[in-house]
Amino acid sequence: MLKLSNEWHTAEGGQQYGNIYQLGALTAAILDIRMLQLSEGQHGLREVYLDFVKKYGKWRPFDNDTFFDEFIASTHPEIRSFIKNHIESYTPFNYAAEFLPVGISYLPVVPEGTGNDPSLGFTIGPRNNEYIVEKVLLQIR
Numbered sequence: 753m754l755k756l757s758n759e760w761h762t763a764e765g766g767q768q769y770g771n772i773y774q775l776g777a778l779t780a781a782i783l784d785i786r787m788l789q790l791s792e793g794q795h796g797l798r799e800v801y802l803d804f805v806k807k808y809g810k811w812r813p814f815d816n817d818t819f820f821d822e823f824i825a826s827t828h829p830e831i832r833s834f835i836k837n838h839i840e841s842y843t844p845f846n847y848a849a850e851f852l853p854v855g856i857s858y859l860p861v862v863p864e865g866t867g868n869d870p871s872l873g874f875t876i877g878p879r880n881n882e883y884i885v886e887k888v889l890l891q892i893r
Contacts, residue, residue: 779838782850783831789853790828800826847885857884 784797803826808814814822820839824832837843847858877884 778845778847782838782845783834785850785854786834787827787831790830795827851885857882859884 780797787800788794788796800823804814820832820835824835838845847860851858
């Protein structure tokens with residue numbers, strides 16, 4: 753994930769833009785769920801963002817070399833393994849397990865067609881009076 757996000761501006765990274773965008777959104781959602789679970793619903797990504805806005809403001813950038821350590825210090829020690837496994841390296845998520853705590857049933861479906869159809873990377877649809885994620889289109893190369 754980190755490698756992809758650092759190379760978004762290169763020719764290869766440009767070809768991966770959709771994957772970077774989609775995987776980033778999924779990673780943030782799962783990180784938020786984990787943080788909210790660890791804090792019993794009190795401290796998620798929104799709260800960390802607001803804390804950092806107060807600390808750094810508009811004109812003071814944070815230090816990239818210490819960002820993850822500072823982020824972890826403002827959340828939970830357990831988040832270190834999440835960052836190591838899913839951001840600094842790529843350990844695939846178990847989407848079914850990750851989204852279960854918030855009531856989302858993940859049912860993997862092999863996409864039909866060429867895979868070049870315009871998409872947000874996932875579709876949500878009703879099934880048995882519930883909304884479910886029907887497809888997640890990620891291709892990590």
